Each structure stands twice: as C-alpha cells, then as structure tokens.
Amino acid sequence: MYKNGITLLGGxxxxxxxxxxxxxxGARVTVxxxxxxxxxxxxxxxxxxWADLAKLNxxxxxxxxxxxxxxxxxxxxxxxxxxxxxxxxxxxxxxQKLLKEVERxxxxxxxxxxxxxxxxxxxxxxxxxxxxxxxxxxxxxxxxLIPLVEVAGGARTDPAxxxxxxxxxxxxxxxxxxxxxxxxxxxANRLNAALYREVVNIVANDIASVEDVDRxxxxxxxxxxxFLGPNLxxxxxxxxxxxxxxxxxxxxxxxARWRDLGTPELSNDIKEKLVNGLESCLNDASPAQLRxxxxxxxxxxxxxxxxxxxxxxxx
Amino acid sequence: MYKNGITLLGGxxxxxxxxxxxxxxGARVTVxxxxxxxxxxxxxxxxxxWADLAKLNxxxxxxxxxxxxxxxxxxxxxxxxxxxxxxxxxxxxxxQKLLKEVERxxxxxxxxxxxxxxxxxxxxxxxxxxxxxxxxxxxxxxxxLIPLVEVAGGARTDPAxxxxxxxxxxxxxxxxxxxxxxxxxxxANRLNAALYREVVNIVANDIASVEDVDRxxxxxxxxxxxFLGPNLxxxxxxxxxxxxxxxxxxxxxxxARWRDLGTPELSNDIKEKLVNGLESCLNDASPAQLRxxxxxxxxxxxxxxxxxxxxxxxx
Numbered sequence: 001m002y003k004n005g006i007t008l009l010g011g012x013x014x015x016x017x018x019x020x021x022x023x024x025x026g027a028r029v030t031v032x033x034x035x036x037x038x039x040x041x042x043x044x045x046x047x048x049x050w051a052d053l054a055k056l057n058x059x060x061x062x063x064x065x066x067x068x069x070x071x072x073x074x075x076x077x078x079x080x081x082x083x084x085x086x087x088x089x090x091x092x093x094x095x096q097k098l099l100k101e102v103e104r105x106x107x108x109x110x111x112x113x114x115x116x117x118x119x120x121x122x123x124x125x126x127x128x129x130x131x132x133x134x135x136x137x138x139x140x141x142x143x144x145l146i147p148l149v150e151v152a153g154g155a156r157t158d159p160a161x162x163x164x165x166x167x168x169x170x171x172x173x174x175x176x177x178x179x180x181x182x183x184x185x186x187x188a189n190r191l192n193a194a195l196y197r198e199v200v201n202i203v204a205n206d207i208a209s210v211e212d213v214d215r216x217x218x219x220x221x222x223x224x225x226x227f228l229g230p231n232l233x234x235x236x237x238x239x240x241x242x243x244x245x246x247x248x249x250x251x252x253x254x255x256a257r258w259r260d261l262g263t264p265e266l267s268n269d270i271k272e273k274l275v276n277g278l279e280s281c282l283n284d285a286s287p288a289q290l291r292x293x294x295x296x297x298x299x300x301x302x303x304x305x306x307x308x309x310x311x312x313x314x315x
Numbered sequence: 316m317y318k319n320g321i322t323l324l325g326g327x328x329x330x331x332x333x334x335x336x337x338x339x340x341g342a343r344v345t346v347x348x349x350x351x352x353x354x355x356x357x358x359x360x361x362x363x364x365w366a367d368l369a370k371l372n373x374x375x376x377x378x379x380x381x382x383x384x385x386x387x388x389x390x391x392x393x394x395x396x397x398x399x400x401x402x403x404x405x406x407x408x409x410x411q412k413l414l415k416e417v418e419r420x421x422x423x424x425x426x427x428x429x430x431x432x433x434x435x436x437x438x439x440x441x442x443x444x445x446x447x448x449x450x451x452x453x454x455x456x457x458x459x460l461i462p463l464v465e466v467a468g469g470a471r472t473d474p475a476x477x478x479x480x481x482x483x484x485x486x487x488x489x490x491x492x493x494x495x496x497x498x499x500x501x502x503a504n505r506l507n508a509a510l511y512r513e514v515v516n517i518v519a520n521d522i523a524s525v526e527d528v529d530r531x532x533x534x535x536x537x538x539x540x541x542f543l544g545p546n547l548x549x550x551x552x553x554x555x556x557x558x559x560x561x562x563x564x565x566x567x568x569x570x571a572r573w574r575d576l577g578t579p580e581l582s583n584d585i586k587e588k589l590v591n592g593l594e595s596c597l598n599d600a601s602p603a604q605l606r607x608x609x610x611x612x613x614x615x616x617x618x619x620x621x622x623x624x625x626x627x628x629x630x
Contacts, residue, residue: 146538147535177523177531179523179527180522180524183575184571184572187528188536190513190517191532195506195509197509197573206496208502209495212502213546216502216503216506218543219462220503222542223613224613226538227609229530230528232593235597235602236605240602243594247589253405253432254508254512256499261505261512271559271566274546275558278550279558287553287555290547291551293623298539298542302538304615
C-alpha cells in the first residue's frame, strides 16, 4: 500500500514527526521544505523520534534514509504520490497559494490532507481547482506519538475521501475520528479551548495559582482522561443507573457550574500573570528538556495502554 | 500522628474509599453511617480497595479490621477524633443539620472537612456554632486512588486550618491544592464543567458522536494531561520562546475558538442523545465491570508516574 509514497508539504516539527511515523511503517516519504537549511533539523528530529517509536514497535535499528527525500523543489515533491499531507504555517493565504502551485504539478485526484489546527477545510479549498480532494487530517503534537487524527471535510470535499482518509491513517496505526461537519478547532481543540478558557479565568480571578491549576489536572481529571472519555467518566459517576442517572441527579449541578464559568480575554496583564505563574515553577528546565521528558512519559503511557485491557470497547 | 483516629461522616462510596486510604497509612477510622445495612457494603469496598492500594505501596496482606469501627450512633462516632471528614449526600440542608448535631458531641476545635463537590464552605458553615473549624477537603472518585485533594475555606474558616489540612492530606500521600478563595466546583470540577459543556455542545450540534468525542480525549489531550497541566502543554507548544511565545502567536486563535464555543442546556432531548450515544458503544459492559477496569488502569498509571522522573518540578 502507498507504494508511490507520501509527500509532506512543510518540514517543521509536525512535518518531521509525520515523516518519522510514515517511514516507520515502510512508506517512502518526500518532504518539500523551502528552507534549504532545514535538512539537518529534519534528520535530527527523525533520529530522536525513531528511538521513541522503536520502544513501541519492533523497528530496524537504522532509519531507512534511502526511503526519505528532502527537497526545496515543489515540482519534484509532487511526482505522483499516493497522499499529500500539508503542514505549512497555519495561515489561510499562505496555504491557498501553496496549494494553487501544488495543483499545477499533482494529478487531479491525489488526496491532499491539511494538518491545519485553526483553519476550516471549506476555507482552504475555496480557491482550489479540484476542491473535492482537500480534507483536514489534524494530528496532535507530536504526531508520531499521539495517536489521534481528526478527519474533516468542507462543503466541497468528496464524502468518499473521508473514509479513504480514515483507512490511510489507520494503516499507520492512528486513532481516527471523522467529524460529521467542519468546526473551528475540530473536536479536541474545542475541548482544549473550553477547558483552557476556564484555566485563564481561575488564574485571572485569583481562585488558584497557575501551578495549582496544572497540579489539579495531572493528579486529578488528567489521570482518568488518559483512559476514559468525559462521557464514560460520568457514566461511572452515575452508580448503577449509569449516565442517565448521572444526568438526572447531577445534571443540575453541572448547569450551575456552567453558569459560573468565566469568559476572560487574553489581555496583556493576564498573559503576563500566566507566564510569570508558570515560570516560577519551572525551575529553569528548558523547553527542550521538558519536551524530552514529555515524550518519555508518552511512550511509557502508550506502552501501558497497549498492555491494559481497554476500560470499554470504545476505548 | 492522628492517634485519636479519624471520623468519617457517611459510609457511601466516598466514605468507604477514604476509610481504605486512612487505614492503609495506619490510622484508626470510625465510620458513622445511619443505614444499619451498610456495614457489609463498606467492608466489601475496603477489601477491594486494599488490593489496589497494595499494588502501589507495601501493605499488610490483611485489612487491619481492628482499626475500623462502623457505627449508626453519631455520638459514639464523635469521641474526640483528630479529624472529621464529612461525606454525607451533597445537599446543604442535610449537611447543615448533620453538622449541627455533630457539634453537640465534638470538642469545639476538632476540624471538620467536607468532601462536598457542589457546595461552598461558606454556605455549609453558616449555621455552625464554631464555623472557623469547617473547610472543604474535596477528593476525586475514588479518593484512595486519585491523589488530588482540593482544600478551600469559607469567609469564616480559620486561615491556619487550610495549612493544617494540607499537612493532614499530605500525610496520607495526597496531592493537595489550596484555593485562594472558595469557588463553585472548586478548581478541577470547574475545568471538568467547562470541558463537558463543550462535549455536550459538540454532540448537540452533530459535529461528532459521543463515541468519537470520548475517543478524541483518550487518544489525544487526555494522554498529555496525565503528565502535563494545560499551562505546561502550551509552554511546550510555544517552541523556544515557551508560554509567552505561545500566547503571543496563538493566543488570538484560542480566542477565536472561545468565541465559537457553545452554551447548551441539558434538555431532555440532549440527555437522551448523550445516553443513547454512550450506550451504543458500551457493548453491554456493566458499570461494575467498567469501574474495575478503570481502577486497574489508574493503579497502573499511578505506578508508572512513580517510576518516571516528573516532566517538571511542578508535576
């Protein structure tokens, strides 16, 4: 499968991580990256990612470098691949311009999936010659470790392509959800945003410190959410009657909390309070150190989840 | 420490779980529970919890039953304990009435911590004779496994008691946050509520199914939140410039998402959609089976977190 290989448009952190994942499952990968200096960064990233991937699945010791091309030439990158994954900076004008050029070189039916976080597929496809081939395939950072991929189409996306995308990402052992319609932030970043808005509100209103909000998460709800989605959590909170009983008895106290939630803005004062609050508890750990520790934790957690019987069939 | 023992007011799931935890660290425990039939339930719960606790810490094979009393007599339960943890049903009138009676038997300076989820300490203490001794010590279900305890005082709570409570729960290896002021839902359930409101909105608006929302969580953000709080997640999302860079560059797209979040109500139609959506993916697993799987997963995750170097000192 995917014999002709996969083309990645953009070789930043997301592109390099996708490259590691696709290579680890035997695909040929071509990375288009206009910065000529990027090659070293990309190969360094892949080396590190490879070591993490090897802890999760049997993998050759060496990265199959012969399977990887990195090029600054867009036309070269678009020689009849099976799949295009676009990871350019998340700006609409920039993506539209890039895809306009890409369509000059690409066969008319090659799927193009955008890794966009903030944009809608309907907007990205607006100026395309073949808009039906454009969809969103949104990963979480880092894509080679976090399994979730969110698939969404715009009004002009071929509906059959969404199922094709699901198969594509599942081939690479991703956990795929297909949105019923496009939405700002897709699903997971809407949940992120909803939660984060209240984080900001709690800090802005001096209910708790940045440090304590983060501690509350990792020692509280964050532990359950690694295994149980929020619906299932409340199902288990409902006793013998499950979710229906929960909603009947505790729905009103949810609604009381909803009415009390805040709607802060990210003013400069609040931004400063957030940054100062976080920095006071980092003890000078660099982002690179923290990222390495995050990835080690993710690898261990993914390993654990493989060993455990899932808490339910929907897990 | 805590030689005179701990009194638990209420022996439901939360009370029984607290009992297992306190017993496991050598405390004497008295459970007041008005239902005479509850004793069997409580001891069965403690037996199961004991097996899980033994996987996390060296523990005697047998539960030290001699350290546990269960009584239907409130006066007997209030013989000069070191600490009272109240776990009655979460209704203000009921708690106020119970504490009024408790104060007739208890020395005037014995701390009383309420496990309340939905009520404020300021409201609970309103009719107390010695309101300065009342605080919230809110656990997460099940308290013997989830480490978080949220401590909060009302306007009339003795401020020194909050630090005393922190020490008390830390003695039992809990992770404690002390709120700077009382708030509906404390901290973690405000975050839960904010996220859950958007879960309901996504399902109500047919953006994604109940099953896919839960899958998005456990394969996406839920993995990171077991180790990194939401502030730290965005710090790592900001590249070399960290949280400040994240807020500068991606703050506006957070705010764009905030503007698009929903404010649904838990109408009967939506409740039905949520319950049907969940049940369709449970494959007849009973709440008891799911709860056993949840606890096995939590034990394994807590074990893993002990082994890992924390991603930062604030972890």
